[in-house]
Amino acid sequence: MKRLFAKGHRVRNRDKLIPYWLATIVALPFILFIGGVAFGLYLKLQNQWMVFGIVVFALVLISALIVYRLYLLLLSRNKFYIHRYREYLLWRFLFQNGLYFTKKSGGNATNTTPRIKFPKVYLKQGKYTLSASFQLEGIKFQDRFLSIGGQLETMFSADMMGSVDDKAFITYNYAIDSIRGRISAKDVIATISEGVKLSEGVYWDFVHDPHLLIAGGTGGGKTVFLRSLLVGLLRLGRVEILDPKQADFVPLNELKVLKGRVTWETEEMGQCLIDLNHQMNERYQLMRKCSKERGEKELGAFYKYDLKPVFIMTDELPSFISALEDLPQGSLVNYMEVMSALKQLTLKGRQAGFYLVIATQNVKADDLPSTIKDNMMLRITLGRVSSYTYATLFGEENKDKKFKYVEKIGANRIFGRGYYGIFGGPAKEFFAPLLPNPKVFDFYTDFESLPRIEEEKIKNQVEEKRFLQAEVLEKLNITRSTLKKIESLLQDNQFPLGGNGYSKKELDLLKRILLEREETGDTLRDAVSNVISTLM
Numbered sequence: 097m098k099r100l101f102a103k104g105h106r107v108r109n110r111d112k113l114i115p116y117w118l119a120t121i122v123a124l125p126f127i128l129f130i131g132g133v134a135f136g137l138y139l140k141l142q143n144q145w146m147v148f149g150i151v152v153f154a155l156v157l158i159s160a161l162i163v164y165r166l167y168l169l170l171l172s173r174n175k176f177y178i179h180r181y182r183e184y185l186l187w188r189f190l191f192q193n194g195l196y197f198t199k200k201s202g203g204n205a206t207n208t209t210p211r212i213k214f215p216k217v218y219l220k221q222g223k224y225t226l227s228a229s230f231q232l233e234g235i236k237f238q239d240r241f242l243s244i245g246g247q248l249e250t251m252f253s254a255d256m257m258g259s260v261d262d263k264a265f266i267t268y269n270y271a272i273d274s275i276r277g278r279i280s281a282k283d284v285i286a287t288i289s290e291g292v293k294l295s296e297g298v299y300w301d302f303v304h305d306p307h308l309l310i311a312g313g314t315g316g317g318k319t320v321f322l323r324s325l326l327v328g329l330l331r332l333g334r335v336e337i338l339d340p341k342q343a344d345f346v347p348l349n350e351l352k353v354l355k356g357r358v359t360w361e362t363e364e365m366g367q368c369l370i371d372l373n374h375q376m377n378e379r380y381q382l383m384r385k386c387s388k389e390r391g392e393k394e395l396g397a398f399y400k401y402d403l404k405p406v407f408i409m410t411d412e413l414p415s416f417i418s419a420l421e422d423l424p425q426g427s428l429v430n431y432m433e434v435m436s437a438l439k440q441l442t443l444k445g446r447q448a449g450f451y452l453v454i455a456t457q458n459v460k461a462d463d464l465p466s467t468i469k470d471n472m473m474l475r476i477t478l479g480r481v482s483s484y485t486y487a488t489l490f491g492e493e494n495k496d497k498k499f500k501y502v503e504k505i506g507a508n509r510i511f512g513r514g515y516y517g518i519f520g521g522p523a524k525e526f527f528a529p530l531l532p533n534p535k536v537f538d539f540y541t542d543f544e545s546l547p548r549i550e551e552e553k554i555k556n557q558v559e560e561k562r563f564l565q566a567e568v569l570e571k572l573n574i575t576r577s578t579l580k581k582i583e584s585l586l587q588d589n590q591f592p593l594g595g596n597g598y599s600k601k602e603l604d605l606l607k608r609i610l611l612e613r614e615e616t617g618d619t620l621r622d623a624v625s626n627v628i629s630t631l632m
């Protein structure tokens with residue numbers, strides 16, 4: 097039985113009657129009521145036709161108004177009515193576009209009206225999805241059916257998710273009623289296995305689709321969305337926030353869970369990215385070491401090693417990048433090294449569990465380097481954005497899609513509406529988690545109670561690389577006897593080197609001593625004591 101209806105409702109010519117019988121269902125109780133009242137009045141008001149007529153007319157008028165309002169309400173709210181009305185829409189679409197066959201009625205010579213017969217077209221409707229299947233098999237409408245998907249998308253106000261061509265039929269799949277799947281910001285949860293829940297059935301599966309790019313016009317709801325993400329992210333991993341606007345996120349630095357993890361000065365933000373890149377590389381070292389110890393061939397992802405994900409959230413990234421370009425010479429960080437760290441995090445972050453969440457206003461041509469843009473797998477727009485932004489975020493795949501800005505639904509202003517799509521996939525309508533009533537929930541209070549997720553102490557766990565003596569001699573371009581002399585001078589100054597090779601720190605110390613000697617022209621002994629004195 098299930099197989100029989102696998103494709104859903106078949107469109108037939110009798111579907112033209114759907115609006116009539118839907119309206120009749122609504123009107124029926126009123127018709128019966130008016131009939132009953134009229135009959136009662138008729139018995140009571142014998143021969144007073146005038147009064148009888150006025151009362152019945154008034155009743156009919158009021159009932160008609162109620163029926164009409166009720167009918168519209170059911171069409172927008174009731175599942176049965178909505179589904180049947182869509183079936184009618186599909187019938188009307190096929191009919192008005194001449195996508196049907198006509199057959200002469202046989203027998204009666206006086207009846208010349210041709211009979212209408214529709215090709216095999218089916219409509220299947222689920223809670224959040226809808227699919228329409230069209231017969232191909234060489235029928236005369238085949239070519240039109242192969243390109244009908246976009247028109248149906250507009251007709252159903254749905255988002256096309258793709259089509260399946262199984263030779264006999266082409267089936268277009270759509271996402272519908274995304275607003276019904278909207279969740280409250282307080283219900284945003286994040287897990288490694290599913291990702292961050294953004295709406296019913298919509299997840300940011302960061303392990304498989306790393307990095308999130310959000311674009312939104314002013315007042316589009318970016319800040320509210322970023323804070324909603326924090327509800328889930330702060331419970332799952334470590335979050336670092338860069339706030340170049342120095343506005344919405346700065347106060348969060350006071351919270352235990354984010355203390356020292358919110359930066360807003362350009363140099364600090366740059367240093368934060370450089371440090372994070374460093375931490376990511378250290379994490380890779382740790383993972384490699386553990387994997388080797390376990391005798392595994394595949395490195396696998398961070399969660400195999402009980403490591404927590406790290407989310408790097410940046411509001412208004414382009415404004416941070418342009419501030420970096422303007423940094424004066426001699427600043428703590430420079431543009432090149434910060435951008436290189438950012439690119440590394442984007443390219444290598446997935447496996448180590450470092451994920452970027454980048455928010456920006458409209459995307460402009462040279463706003464974001466393409467290495468970064470092309471590796472942000474989930475893209476979301478919120479509110480009103482330019483057509484260039486849609487094209488950049490959702491690409492060729494969605495070039496025929498009619499993106500629209502919706503300001504109101506009914507009488508209600510809509511906030512946080514936009515589109516989401518995995519890079520290279522179809523874009524779908526999206527409703528960001530709804531801001532809860534501040535009397536019931538506020539972000540700051542929620543975050544206040546959260547425990548802090550500490551950085552793993554990688555430094556102690558990873559075996560530090562040690563350089564062999566030959567490597568040191570080559571790197572510093574000195575003789576063995578000079579090296580021995582420096583070592584013994586260091587020993588005299590209570591600064592013995594570790595033995596068993598040389599650490600990176602020790603190598604740097606040796607470099608500084610040689611540099612000091614070169615710059616001051618002092619003896620090696622003086623150079624050693626000068627450098628040591630700066631370390632005390």
Ligand SMILES: Nc1ncnc2c1ncn2[C@@H]1O[C@H](COP(=O)(O)OP(=O)(O)OP(=O)(O)O)[C@@H](O)[C@H]1O
Pocket residue numbers: 312313314315316317318319320321511512528529530531
């Ligand atoms: N998801 C939402 N649910 C309910 N209201 C929202 C939502 N998103 C935004 N709003 C409303 O819209 C207002 C503006 O949102 P928000 O501050 O997030 O915009 P924005 O994109 O960050 O703007 P800007 O770029 O100018 O800072 C909020 O104060 C809130 O009233």
